[in-house]
Amino acid sequence: WxxxxxxxxxxxxxxxxxxxxxxxxxxxxxxxxxxxxxxxxxxPGMKVLEFAFDSRDTGGGYLPHCYTPHCVAYTGTHDNDTILGWMASAPAEDVELAKAYLRLNEQEGYHWGMMRSAWASAADLAVMQLQDLLGLGSEGRINTPSTLGGNWRWRALPGDCSPELADRLHREMEIYQRLPE
Incomplete structure (x- = not known):
């Protein structure tokens, strides 16, 4: 450095x-x-929700109750697996902690619950990846750091963004007062 x-x-x-x-x-x-x-x-700095449940890293202020308004909340970034991919590959104790802390359940959809937690946080801005809105697993991952080949290939396809998805996202933004003024 x-x-x-x-x-x-x-x-x-x-x-x-x-x-x-x-x-x-x-x-x-x-x-x-x-x-x-x-x-x-x-x-503003970044708060990545997936980091909050990494048992290898204690602290860091990534749990939503630690967020201040002057930050940007993400469930993950281009370098992370999707929410569902993370849940399938993370250590079981990390996933169980996320489920308990965020009150995640299958009925809502684990990915929707995790995104909801970011939207409900105090962060001024909450950014979600389209792959998470679509409920994709690791097949939607964009990048795996320190690897060659196979990165940056995922693309949204025509029809991926349905009117139903738009309606649901609008409802969520309305609930969490994240609609543009």
Missing amino acids: RPGPGIGFFRAVEAALGPRDIIAEDLGFLTPSVRKLLEETGY
């Missing part, structure tokens, strides 16, 4: 382009200097 340009870079970008909505990718190992830079920029 080498030191980057720091806050001067972000000030120069804002001076050249004006204020922009930027999300800081603050996942993984964060040094004190990274935390300071995040604070100086004022950019």
Whole structure:
């Protein structure tokens, strides 16, 4: 690792382009200097719900009750498996904790329950992958980090986004007051 340009870079970008909505990718190992830079920029960080139930990583503030408004909630990112893929491959104790904490059940659909938890959080923005909205398993995964080949191939197909899906998503956004004003 080498030191980057720091806050001067972000000030120069804002001076050249004006204020922009930027999300800081603050996942993984964060040094004190990274935390300071995040604070100086004022950019919201990321909260990945799948990380909340990783028994290898305690802490990190990924449980929804830890979210502040000034963050962006995700169930997973392009580097994670889909919700259903994660549930099929994660250690059983991690999945059981997620089910208990989030009150997940088959009737609602595990993926809908997990997304609901992100939408219900205090996060100003909640971003879901289309694969999770469609209820896909690992066949919908976009990327597996540190691997070659087979990544970035998933594509939505005509007809994947049905009027029923749109209606359900609209209802959820209405319930959690996430509709545009």
